[in-house]
Amino acid sequence: MSVEGKVALVTGGGRGIGLSISHRLARAGATVVVNDTGVTIDGRPEDPDLAFRIAEEIRGSGGRAIGSAKSAATLEGAKALMAEAEALGPVEILVNDAAILQDRMVFNLEPASWDAVIANNLSAAFYLTRLVSTGMRGRMWGRIVNIISSAGLIGNRGQAGYGSAKGGLTSLSRITALDLARYGVTVNAIAPFAHTRVTETIPTSAPWLVDYLATIKGVAPAESVAQLVLFLCSRRARIYTGQTFGVRGKELFVFSQPRPVGVQSAPDAAHVDAEFLERAFDAWEESGVLAPLETDLMLMSRDLSNSGRLRREER
Numbered sequence: 001m002s003v004e005g006k007v008a009l010v011t012g013g014g015r016g017i018g019l020s021i022s023h024r025l026a027r028a029g030a031t032v033v034v035n036d037t038g039v040t041i042d043g044r045p046e047d048p049d050l051a052f053r054i055a056e057e058i059r060g061s062g063g064r065a066i067g068s069a070k071s072a073a074t075l076e077g078a079k080a081l082m083a084e085a086e087a088l089g090p091v092e093i094l095v096n097d098a099a100i101l102q103d104r105m106v107f108n109l110e111p112a113s114w115d116a117v118i119a120n121n122l123s124a125a126f127y128l129t130r131l132v133s134t135g136m137r138g139r140m141w142g143r144i145v146n147i148i149s150s151a152g153l154i155g156n157r158g159q160a161g162y163g164s165a166k167g168g169l170t171s172l173s174r175i176t177a178l179d180l181a182r183y184g185v186t187v188n189a190i191a192p193f194a195h196t197r198v199t200e201t202i203p204t205s206a207p208w209l210v211d212y213l214a215t216i217k218g219v220a221p222a223e224s225v226a227q228l229v230l231f232l233c234s235r236r237a238r239i240y241t242g243q244t245f246g247v248r249g250k251e252l253f254v255f256s257q258p259r260p261v262g263v264q265s266a267p268d269a270a271h272v273d274a275e276f277l278e279r280a281f282d283a284w285e286e287s288g289v290l291a292p293l294e295t296d297l298m299l300m301s302r303d304l305s306n307s308g309r310l311r312r313e314e315r
Contacts, residue, residue, distance in 0.1 A: 001234040004029030007089045008233070009081075009132075011035045011072060011124065012098030014050040017147060017192050017222045021095055022054060024226035025233070026063030030093060033085040034058070035068045043100040043116055072098070073119040078127035090139065091132050093233050096125035096169070097147040099162070106160040114161045121165035122172070129176055133185070142185035143233040146173045147225075148244070150191045150296035153255060157295060170244060174257070177242030186241035188232050191255065192225040193248035193300060224249055253304070262289040 008025045012018035014036030026032045034055045038047035051067035058065035066088065070081040085091050099121045102113040125146060136142025151159045152166025170189050177187035228247045231237055246253035264280035266272045272280075284290050 001230050001236065002029050003093065003230070003233050006030045006092045006233075007033065007085060008093035008095065009033045009035060009085045009091050009128070010095045010097060011128070012147075013095075014038065014054045014067075017225050018095075018097040019054060020222035020226035021097065021229050022065070023058060023061075023063075024223070024230050025093065025095075026058045026061075026065055028230055031064040031088050032058060032066075033068055033081075033088065033091075034065055035070065035072070035081060035085075035098070037069055037071050037098075039100065041100060042102050043120065071120075072124035072128050073116075075127050078124060078131060082128065082131045090135050092136065092139070092141060093143045093145075094128055094132050095145045095147070095229060096128060098124060099147075099149075099165075101159075101162055103158040103162065104160075105158050109160055117161035118165050118168075121162065122168045125169055126172060129172070133176070133180060136180065136185045137183040140184040142180070142183075144173075144176065144180075144185065144187040145229050145232050146170075146187070146189045148173070148189045148191050150193075150246070150300060153191060153244070154294070154296035154299055156297060173244070174242050181241060184238070186232070186238060188241060189244045190225060190228060190232075191244065191246040191253075192222075193246060221249065228252070248300075251304070262287065 003025060006029070008030040010018055010022045010025065010032060013022040013032070013034040018036065022032050022034045032055075034051045036051040036054070038045070038050035040046045048069050051069050053067070055065040055067035066084070068081055068084050070077050070084065072078040072081050082091070100117060102117050104110070104113065129144060132142065132144070136144075146169050148170050149162070149166040150156075151163040152168070152170055155163055173187050173189040180187060224247050228245060232240065232245075244255040244257065246255060262284050264276070264283060266276040268276075
């Protein structure tokens, strides 16, 4: 799989999953704009030169890369970042990976923390998508990959801001895919399961948390996520768009998307009444279609290997 000659912008490209993506795209021939503000996981200044060092590492390995410490959390910052990237040529690959965490239970979450997480994790991706999509439409080619989280699909305690941003990014991926499909531009989301500094924040206060960490430490490298990103940016993946994937080491997931899973019809076509609602909810409870109230870490601590087999593995 080659992306030779493409300019790829990777936000959050200096650490963890983003770092692996930056290196993998460079090895496949892309010129990579490694964008990373070098902040801590909760958004505090820490290492402003990080992106430039990573770009230098890539160049030292024979790849092509530049670094950028611009923040895309504002429209002005996103425009400045795009100007740096487009000095190398048209941006044909965008990977939105940058994210921060400021976890609190919703009743303790400060509005400033909410605003910061939404700006960094969701608004930045929108700004960059808005800016790159015009050129992608004109060229009739482009790849956008958004790194989301199962916290935005399933939920997790204390992550109202982070989960809402990632859930919004999932919806943005789907809608952008619909908007750009006619122009040959694909847009997909990946919920990664890999051992990074994010997972280091997970406590071991419950058995299922210990189980979850055991499913990723040592067996779920960030390189697996990077390989999936490269595949989705390749010519081979041109027919796959609007999807939500997951990868955990050697396991590849495709996530369902919201669809009705249970329907009840009232005998009176005009409206539903209390008696009908009682029967409908009893039926749903009995059939098991109501989703259990569990966190993403609870779900992903289990073995999911029998939930869906790869249909074409023998072809």
